[in-house]
Amino acid sequence: MRRRLTVTLPDRAGRRQAPRLSAGRLAVHFGLLLCALAFLAPLMLVVSASFSSEKGISEHGYGLLPREFTTRAYEYVMKDPSQLVQAYGVSILVTVVGTAASMLIMSMLAYALAREGFFARRALSFYVVFTMLFSGGLVPMYILMTRYLHLRDSLLALILPYIVVPWSVLLLRTYFRALPSSVIDAARMDGAGELRIFAQVVVPMSGPALATIGMFTMLTYWNDWWQGLLYINDDSLNPVQLWLYRIITNVEAISSNPALAQATSAPIQSLRMAVAVLAITPIIGAFVFLQRYFVRGITVGSVRG
Incomplete structure (x- = not known):
């Protein structure tokens, strides 16, 4: 004898309903929307002004939409595109190599400072904090870079001054100290050395902190x-x-001299804005790529391990 399978559907009261937005939530979302627009408005003004004519800016001022749309400012900057491409290439090379080298050195230093059993931990911590409080100044730094290291007209002169930032080292140290010690101890009991623990355990667990500092x-x-x-x-x-x-x-210099300002064809006001747009566009793209790490990584250093 066959048994009939009976399926009971849940009633309407038992169904899961979508959460309703209360008046308080709507007010919070509306306030955050206004804040976002307030932060975006200056950027929109800069972009709009870079595509505005000199006459339109002088007569109507700045606006969210271009005044008499033109690309003269960008044409003036890109009279010789090879110079712009070359300058971008130098900046990209310095940024990529400098960031990679800096993150490697600072993260390894921070890991050493975070380990309680490291014999030179206190001395290195004092050295890092001391450099935050006192500096030799511009003249000794210039003499060191030019006379002793001979780095004039070298890309290393653009990389070395920022290779270690003490504040970033302390932030990474605080984050590393907050990592679960049981995982590190388990890796050490399995025979892993400090370098392997750092590369295969600490670094994968510290993605948000490394992305933020990076x-x-x-x-x-x-x-x-x-x-x-x-x-x-x-x-x-x-x-x-x-x-x-x-x-x-x-x-x-041209704008400060009325005779030169009238003789030149450079759109002085919109040119300033076009320069700003060209300077910040690549880094905005990098920020969009890394922004998902900021949700967890922006509070790095606020937790004490």
Whole structure:
């Protein structure tokens, strides 16, 4: 005799309903939307002004939409595209190599400082903190880089000054100390050495912290023009920020002289904004790629292990 299989469907009361947005939630979302628009508005103004004509900006001011749309500012900057491409290449090379080397050295130093059994932990910690409080100054640094290390007109002069940032080392040390010690002890009992524990256990568990510090390091290298101004005289080694800085300096010199300002065809106001757009566009792309790590990594250093 066959048995009939009976299936009982849940009633409407037992069904899972979608959460409803309360008035408080709507107010919070609306406030966050206003904050997002407030943060985006200056960027939109810069982009809009870079595509505005000089006459439109002078007569109507800045706006969220371009005033008399034109690309003259970008055409002026890109009169010689090879210089822009070369400057971008130098900045990308310095940023990639500098960030990779800096993250390797700082993370290994932070791991050593986070290990309780390391005999030189206190001495190294004092050395890192001391460099945050006291500095030799610009003149000794310049003498060291040019006379002793002979790094004038060298890409190493753009990389070495930011290779170790003490504050980032302390943040990584705090994050490493908060990692579960049981996992590290288990790897050590299995015969893993410190280098293998660091590479195969600590680094994979510290993705958010490393991505966050790496993003800050990348920003430091990409936005730097000061080291190039001090140590680079060869135009072929100019990073993009220094190249754009010199364009802005020339434009400001022209604008300060009424006779030159009337004689030149450079769109001075929109040119400043076009330079800003060209400088920040690549790093915005990198931020979009790494932003998912910021949710967990932005609080690195706020937890004590």
